[in-house]
Amino acid sequence: MSQQADKPVSNERVEAQYEEYLMPIWKSLNVPIKRASNCTVEDFEGNEYLDVFSGISVTNAGHNNEAVVEAAKEQLDEFVHGCTYVHPNEPAAELGEKLAETTPGDLRKSFFCNSGTEAVEGAIKLARKYTGSKEVLALEMSFHGRTLGSLALTGNKAYKSEMAPTINDVAHVAPPYAYRCQMCDGGPCSCACAEDVKHVIDTHTADDLAAVIVEPVLGEGGIIVPPEGWLSRVKEIAHDHGALLIVDEVQAGYGRTGEMWASDHFDVVPDIMPQAKGIANGLPLGAFTASAEVADAFESGDHLSTFGGNPVACAAALATIEQLEDGIVDNAREQGAWLSDQLAELEAEYDVVGEARGLGLMQGIELVDHSGTGPMDVAPAPDAKLAKHVAKHLREEKIIMGVGGFHSNVLRFQPPLTISQKQLSRTVDALRDAIEAHRGDSSA
Template identity: 40%
Template structure:
């Protein structure tokens, strides 16, 4: 008799004790009980190649021994006293983040989730300039609290029946399905230029900040063209509006750079991070330049933010990324994956677009008329799961295959993934 409940009993308990807003992948979901680097194992011992990394969290691999040993030692030494007391781990981690983040970002505030980091970043911007209106991108996703949910430009995640005012949305840089009906580069960054118009006609001129994901993950791995953020920053600086870059899903070597915004040669005013910083430990952060951060003087705290265990995990993650050159590995393995998907695209016309940076790659599945094909995606994802490959699903219509594996994935793993994808896609009707 198995020591585990099994999927059916897990689903029974989920239905009885968990709020129904929490969904799950797969029509027949496995129960996962073990992880080891790029692999997961279900309750029956079946092995899966994880190509989603817990939604871009496990960048350094499941139960990475170099990280977990340090965390386990810390758990046995000192777990938590709150950041109102002195412990050195939080300061050492903040120092390391100041060294690896772009530009002049220097001072950090630690919390536990990406939502909390984004909420804090928005508060910091308002404190700094005394303004209140906010800008965001259509199809962005920034969290589940009231403010971050209202800055989310995806209808399925906007469950607040009483929306917050003073928020304005700009067209997102989704070149495959341009919201403005244009083509790049002839468009001359029309989606960025639209921000100027929105500031002029939709706001009162009291705009504090604009928040953007560098790559829109939940929207379908939407990757802006190279010069997009430079044009956007020029417009925002003209109106004294801060740029908040949300790196919750894209940070920590995911895109072939330590942070995705480095691919665009732009320095954020404030940047947020979470997910991969703890490699499974709950930790997040927002970081800013000194002149902005130093305006936050009234009392503020996050009870669990940056405690000794999560800070130890963060330091161990940064050390592992550097020592094992995960930035370069992400770039090389990402190119292998993207090239392989482009080759499949030439073979299967229902792959409408392949896009991504590093090991954050999306393949959009379409019908002959270019309309989204979520039914095709469901078949591919379910069949690949049965073969032992876990692929994410993103996009507004949930028609984008999302590949965000642990950055320790091997060349052989990716070849195996592509070969199986080829076989499964040959069965798509």
């Protein structure tokens, strides 16, 4: 029996158990959760926080969404597990059909797994099987997961330190990061970073390209939105070289950007589309979806997942999609437009706000220090210290906001898509106060 079993549950106890028994895999937001509802979470001492991060962009339909919870409970009463790929079940079958209807263009067949990382790795396997080629191109500053295969695709050494990615046939290309673009020399965007894909293929590959994988909006990279025409040009180059375009919608999908899929903003249909995070509103589920032609390259035994497509998670996913389509995506679009205007005002008001950017309710502001120079001198230096101070200030005001970006200087607005304008207004006001209070703290 645990030595703490006779002690009342408290923030302190849970944090102590984490310290003693859980591996320190990621930085904590220091807000233990006892319960959650819609856009708020509550700790063990009764403190209520406005959640503007939604478990890293997961609870898109709101914490503890009643319809999603009820769907999961109903399936729990029927059966919990039979391995979807051994025993066909109705929730997985219905979800497969629903994704065929919901995903872009001719995407039709899905494989269910447990996470975004697994969805990405499965997509790479499928692309290799379909094309007969092995090499993959990914973006610098991208994030696709933390297992060894997906880590090879991720374009950030901070995640790779002391790890040895097992996919060797990976090259990286310049990201569509206009604020710190090293190709357009401060002038109007020319989409030169898209042309870099062709350059890297010609100079860094062995003419054995299976896929180019991109995020339609880079999440961990710092909420980076590609310029118009970039994604379609990347797809064209990939196809010219006999490769597939994999669009990783794990973080940007399921209404996050104000459209069901971020790809929809750019009128591009991926060849394979990994998904996860918002798919089941917090239950563990991932998927990758492809056209029938591409999907049928898989033969029996090529890929499998014991828990993938768990019927409880699939039932929750069906309810989640129904909730998203019933006005929640519309709310993300409307509130996102309002929020974008507010953040643009902050950019104009404070020189420490280098850039505000995003789509829908996937927004970020990049904090900078004008006393230093940034990468290649194209923008002021990233200010990670200020971002940390601001996030801590917000947490003290009972608002949870994520910090990320390649340079750890981007404040991330990724709330439940059910958030109200009143709640967003509270967040923006608190953010303004935090910037006022800490904009001189970079050297602290």
